Amino acid sequence: MTLIQIALLIMALAVLFYFWRLRSRSRDRFIVTLISLIAIMMILLPNWTTQLAHLLGVGRGTDLLIYLGFVAGGFLCILFYSKDRDIEERMTQLARAVAILHAKLPTSKTNSPQEYLAEHDASLLPSPTTCSLAQDNTRPLDR
């Protein structure tokens, strides 16, 4: 086994380890395991990649990997973009809710919504002492 094979193997196993130990979503695990196994096979049996490339009409196995890499990169771009939009949309909803909740009314001379509400309808205010989490909402970081 050559040095590069050992280095690549370690990296592939590290990725596998990370997803098995630290990520809980089974769909992620499945996809990563599949890709890692293919990667390990390609590292250990370079000729296998070349044969596959020839089969598809590509000159070298390395070239095949470059092409596949581009496709994967483009796919990841779209994935992250759509994830980004999703996050932005949730953030917008949150900011909007905060803005509407703290709206200053034209008749009010006070600055804070708390002062305003206290003046008009104290029942709308949550009392600070009861402010606690009703249940434990914590869950793993990934979703």
Place this chain on the structure above:
Amino acid sequence: MNVTVAEIPLHEVYVVIAAYREGSVLATTLAPLIASGYSIVVVDDGSPDNTWSVLQNLPVYALRHPINLGQGAALQTGAEFALSQGAGFIVHFDADGQHNADDIPTLLAPLVEGKADIALGSRFLRRDDANQVPWKRRLMLRTATWVNWLFTGLRLSDAHNGFRAMTGEAARQITIRENRSAHASEILALINRRHLRFVECPTTIIYTAYSRAKGQKGISAFDILFDLLVRRFVR
């Protein structure tokens, strides 16, 4: 039975203004609106300047985004708030003072008369107004109207004119999801999709040194185009 603009209660007309770093001109922009008796909702889009403190002393509804989100998001926030207050009509108005408060009845007239659900202001319906627009701007806007036509199916004389009025019912159907400048095109697309009746009304744009400096740079057209393009394919 015909109703005219003069007969509708002005406090049911909610003028929604998105303000980002407009502290220096906001009071001037708001004065004629306040004097006219409209209900005014100003959404401070997380401005770092004194926009929020200026609003405290004015008889307007003032909302503040805790973070900067963009003009489209601010208008949507303002509209949702206005609807929750029972707004009969919603008017979008620019904070930088380039719109004329006297044009609001012009926009409201077709809505009140039941001829349209939404009225869009246009700088290009009267020769005098069109001549106010610098030629570079005119060229860009002309291109933008074509792009809008392509993307939204609505062929208009003006693009990205932030001055519009709609009925409360129409506002409920127009939910802006484009946080930034692409919201103007998104509104047109929604008009088309929801089969809302629209008209274009002549409005005057007051180009001041301030509004010109603050206004969109030509390059932002590419950002808008990007948002429009990508939004079509990626959800």
